[in-house]
Amino acid sequence: MKSSPKSTRRAAPPAPRAPYFSFAKPIRFRGTDFKPNAEEPFAYRYYDKNRKVLGKRMQEQLRFAVCYWHSFVGTGMDPFGDASFSRPWHGAGDPMAQALHKADVAFDLFRLVDAPYFTFHDRDIAPEGASLRESNRNVRQVADVFGRKMSDTGVKLLWGTANLFSNRRYMSGAATNPDPEVFAYAAAQVKNVLEVTHELKGANYVLWGGREGYETLLNTDLKRELAQLGRFLNLVVEHKHKIGFKGTILIEPKPAEPTKHQYDYDVATVFGFLKANGLESEVKVNIEQNHALLAGHTFEHEIALANALGIFGSLDMNRGDEQLGWDTDQFPNNLQQVAVAMYEVLKGGGLGTGGLNFDAKLRRQSIDADDLLWAHATAMDLCARGLLVAETMLRDKALAQHVATRYAGWETARGKSILKGKTTLAELAREVERKTLEPQPRSGQQERLEHLVNGYF
Ligand code: XLS
Ligand code: NI
Ligand code: NI
Numbered sequence: 001m002k003s004s005p006k007s008t009r010r011a012a013p014p015a016p017r018a019p020y021f022s023f024a025k026p027i028r029f030r031g032t033d034f035k036p037n038a039e040e041p042f043a044y045r046y047y048d049k050n051r052k053v054l055g056k057r058m059q060e061q062l063r064f065a066v067c068y069w070h071s072f073v074g075t076g077m078d079p080f081g082d083a084s085f086s087r088p089w090h091g092a093g094d095p096m097a098q099a100l101h102k103a104d105v106a107f108d109l110f111r112l113v114d115a116p117y118f119t120f121h122d123r124d125i126a127p128e129g130a131s132l133r134e135s136n137r138n139v140r141q142v143a144d145v146f147g148r149k150m151s152d153t154g155v156k157l158l159w160g161t162a163n164l165f166s167n168r169r170y171m172s173g174a175a176t177n178p179d180p181e182v183f184a185y186a187a188a189q190v191k192n193v194l195e196v197t198h199e200l201k202g203a204n205y206v207l208w209g210g211r212e213g214y215e216t217l218l219n220t221d222l223k224r225e226l227a228q229l230g231r232f233l234n235l236v237v238e239h240k241h242k243i244g245f246k247g248t249i250l251i252e253p254k255p256a257e258p259t260k261h262q263y264d265y266d267v268a269t270v271f272g273f274l275k276a277n278g279l280e281s282e283v284k285v286n287i288e289q290n291h292a293l294l295a296g297h298t299f300e301h302e303i304a305l306a307n308a309l310g311i312f313g314s315l316d317m318n319r320g321d322e323q324l325g326w327d328t329d330q331f332p333n334n335l336q337q338v339a340v341a342m343y344e345v346l347k348g349g350g351l352g353t354g355g356l357n358f359d360a361k362l363r364r365q366s367i368d369a370d371d372l373l374w375a376h377a378t379a380m381d382l383c384a385r386g387l388l389v390a391e392t393m394l395r396d397k398a399l400a401q402h403v404a405t406r407y408a409g410w411e412t413a414r415g416k417s418i419l420k421g422k423t424t425l426a427e428l429a430r431e432v433e434r435k436t437l438e439p440q441p442r443s444g445q446q447e448r449l450e451h452l453v454n455g456y457f
Helices: 058-062 068-073 095-113 132-153 180-199 222-243 267-276 289-294 299-309 335-347 369-396 398-406 413-419 425-434 446-454
Strands: 064-067 117-121 156-161 204-208 248-252 283-288 312-316 356-358
Touching (some): 058 369, 064 095, 068 095, 068 117, 095 132, 095 369, 132 156, 156 180, 204 283, 204 312, 222 267, 248 312, 267 283, 289 299, 289 312, 335 369, 369 398
Parallel strands (some): 064 117, 064 356, 117 156, 156 204, 248 283, 283 312, 312 356
16 A cells, blocks of 8 residues: 555654663562572562462462552652652653553553552543543543553453542542532542443442541531432442443541541441441442551451451551551551451452452652562562461361350350340340359450461461
8 A cells, every 4th residue: 555645754653761660570489498689689489379279369369459549649748748759750741641651660560560450540540631521531541551551461450449539629528528519520520430440340449538527517517418428329339330330339448537537437337328328238348457457446357347247348458557646558568467367358258359459658768669569579478478377277277166166155046046036035034033053254265366376377
């Protein structure tokens, strides 16, 4: 075919960019005997993605995800200092070109650490435009690029979400805003990201109530705001079914920050809210370690409770600091904490459509590009090790047997008839009054069990 003069004068392709990371080859599993060297400075000691753990490949048991916001948007800024990371796609420049640069580096990180999933907010991946229409167009444009990269690499989307908290329009809340026009704007934003998540075959869609809460009751109609939040969530669920999205809708509880009191305080509060709105079989929870601590719970408590209530969805895998009362979002680095959390996950039947999303950020001084690799790879290896410990705890059955013995009375005909509602309060009272012997207390054996658990490490 004869080419037209116009097409022969093609613009020169952009000069190839230098790779962002110093690693060229993906980090591999090498076992615990491997000695790192200049060629291969890091190798997985425990994360052997094809190893079977309780009948599933480790990769499928763990479903690791890299989050876009902390790793590629975060600047290292804190309330006392400006950006410290200076990533090449930050600062002045064409924002769409920067978004594409960022996407290239993100997919390079996924490849290098061998992460099977990622997560994002709409505002992480594309610049906000002059209108919602323009912002949504930007998001779709980057999502198209994601679609191509995902089919080239096999990386999948764990979940998408809308940022309904950064822009000042949301300063008084999104769904819980006193102005219905802000509610409508938030709805329009969620519609777009939910549809994009659906198109990218996301496994879940997350709603974290960024500013759904209040600063002071003096200006707040709490009852009205809760009703707004219920309506909003119902709209999202209705739309999910309308477009045929099969992923799970997840709420991410957090007790405070940014608002003084967040409505989605913890798992128990979210369950009550779902019940009140008839959504307990439609929506599950995305539990974050640091948020559990801020609510005065342990991570494993929140996981166990969600499993007990049938609303366990997914995990934001990070770590808070026991001395600090805010969301430090550090990479997980405590084997025992991770193992007991994974034990609860496995006991409940595993992650389902969920995964382990590293909602974690580098410390402000970790300014090297490779710090992103080290942070993710060490966290992945630690979680793999935690999974193996949890597997042993489960297979060993010693803990489970202790618990079963402790509740054995409830498995007898007597216990069962009480629970089935076959005895009244008056009947129970009459029976007890006839007896001369008191029920005998038995030891909870906590120290012995703590010793048992230490033996797994
Ligand atoms: C903030 C939340 C947030 C959600 C996604 O504290 O953890 O990062 O995971 O909006
Ligand atoms: Ni989170
Ligand atoms: Ni957090």
